[in-house]
Amino acid sequence: MKAIKDSAIYLIGELLSRAIPFLLLPYLSRKLGVEGFGELSYYQTFTVLFFILVGLSQEGAVTRYFYVYGKRSLDLVVSIGYIYTLVSGSLILLVCWLLQSEIMAYIALSAIFQSFLGVQLSIRQCQKQAIPYTIIQFLSSVLSVIFTILLLEYFDKELVEKRILAILFANVVVFLFSYFIYKDKKRKKKFQFNQYKTALMYLFGFGVPLILHNASLFLKGQLDRIFIFHQFSEADLGLYAMGAQIAAILMIVLQAINKASIPYFFDGLKQKRISLAQVHKWAIGSFIIVPLPALLMWLIPESVVVWLLGNQFIGTKYYIVLFLFSTGLVIPYFILVNYLFYCGKNNFISICSVISTLAYIVSLIGLTFTKIEYVPYASIIGSIIIIPVLFFMTKRVEKQQ
Template identity: 25%
Template sequence: MIKAITQKLSKSKLIKGGIWYTIGNLFLQGVSFFTVPIFLKVLKLTTEEFGIINTYTTWLAVFTSIVSLGLVASVSRGKYDFEEKYDDFLSSIMLLSTLCFGVFIALTLIFQNFISNIIELTPTLVKLLILQSFCAFIIDFCNTKFTIEYKYKKYLFVSITSTLLNVILSIVFISYMTVNRHMGRIIAGALITLIYGIVLYFSIIRKGKFSVKKEYWKYALAISLPLIPHSLSGIILSQFDRIMIQKMVGSSATGIYSFAYSIGMILSVVWTALNKAWVPYFFESMKQNKYEDIREKCKYYIGIFSLITFVLIFVSPEVGKLMGSKDFWVGLDLVPVVMAGYFFVFLYSLPSNLEFYAKKTHLISIGTFGAGFLNIFLNVIFIRKYGYGAAAWTTLVSYVALFIFHYVIAAKISENKIFELKYFIYSTIFVSISGYVFYIIKDNWLMRYGCVLLVMFVLAYIIQKKLKIKFKS
């Protein structure tokens, strides 16, 4: 029985890709995650320095989306519409992004002081930010290409080596700095991103032989431009609250809040890895009209992710205390709320993938823009009233609203019932109860781990029973 299951799984692109992407991304984020104690406990970055670093990272995400016009969004879909001329297509889109970058560099040089005052960075850092944003786009562009082509080895090589070098260089820079030590982390990240961006840029251009076609540009812009509000709103939902906390409360509060998000993002790491395997499978299955297969796999996908969310919530206090010094522990109560938010990110990604496949990207942007606006509105009210912790709850509410929007839209644009509502409801109830129970017993680690073991034993029993019935029949 075990041998039959193993052979079946080894032939599945979805399973094979999912395993490699999960292992790779867990390693990648594990490097970043497990170096947090080095930065916070060994190098002793303060809550204020950690807050400034995360604020810069947020602005980097914002400018990456703007500078590139979101053109990375066309990479996945272009694989299926220009399969025979995919390299030419990619080269042409890269040249279009270069043109956009040139325009933004010129605007930055003209309005650098104005931009500097708004985002509270020096003019030098503003120019560095724009350059790093474009190189970050190139890396994302190439990684998306590797993912859609199932070239997980290339994806992992670029991701792993760049992450390791970034961390090593950051440690070296910070170690030799006595003032403004947050600059060591920022400069190291920019330098590594620049090097990898340049190398990958010329590899794409060379393969496509400097192809410039208006047909490709028009196609890519039709997909990417409507998604810019979506990308920016997504950044507002996931990161912009740190900028608001920075301005409304201070850098120290931003550091504590960012620490809580660093722990909570473990769940996001798992989702990112699984999603990289799910999207190519979903697109191929939709193209071949394998709706029943999608429904079947989606059911188990939701169940597995719900279980992962439950386990990570219950072990989060110990993980957090290992990662940061006592100055940061006050933010640990926010971690389950952050994870619940990322759980709804996972849920809404399922119907939004259908919208993307149907090229209804304007609908994706409308939903994310609405959720982003809701998040800002709630933050303005509740951060002032209840402090930085309110931002985690407002983000959760915004993600719930976004999921509802995408599910309704996906149900309307699909002639086939791809996603069954009951599994979304079951998983939401399970995660909600898990969060409620966690806050009741959060100070008793024995009870928390006992709950985890109990659920795992029950689940193992159910799976074993179903497999026996399946193979007997």
């Protein structure tokens, strides 16, 4: 009963914390304008990239350590992870200083504190502290919105930089809040140098193999912004990025449903109530649902979108429709990839990700040299190609068992 209650709290917290930034979109669209929103989208790609480099999947490493080895030396793994983040983050900041890029330095600092905060959330989740976990998530989203409004209302220049600063301030404040609460409760224990070395090797052993997977996700999720920024105008990128941002609401809903259904799906596979034939049937049947969100969006008048975002965002609906269709293809993907996760075939999942990413990049390069209206089709191509590959992989796994 407690597990169901905690799962519900996690899901509600996840949806609320992710929904709050979306409620800010109409405000940002009017304050930044279409060009400013495009510039912000471009710089946010570097936030994701820096986070991959300084984070090194520490959240997953902490979670795995807790469940495999217990909490006895968890502080050691957390501490060495923070040291790694500070060292790697300092190197990025040095490059920013050499390039004399102040805004990139803010982005690097934001990624550092985002990594710190992610580890704190993992600790709460491991210790089954659902309410503190949700409070930290919610506080992070709320403070980001509050700081954004305060800075954008007080200043009238360099507003993109101010939005990035607002995110940085929120990450710093919430991390300090969560860290010192955690620090007060933990037992003080001294570790030897060799223990720190072992913990660092554990962190690298866990995080380095996942760099390829995370790089694939980065390329599929962010590379298009960089291409568009250099090939087209900031206004074009603003329309494109806004369409992707709004369509991401569907992804949040699908991820929440997937997270809630995984325990029942895994249990069904374990108890032999669910077979691979049924999994394949569900994946094929889900294609009926895939186009529905895009179809519903297509039926909404363009005037409603313009009223919500502002007159500068005429044409955004086109991108929302395409990105909703691309996002809808995640439904059969989740069904098939969860089967591989259950079977522990992470290497097969990585192979599928690489194939899909390569198809996406080739499509993106080709479409970037046409018209920006065609660029979203790269996401659709990448999402479609991975489905038959997953069908093949799941059949292969069944034969091996």
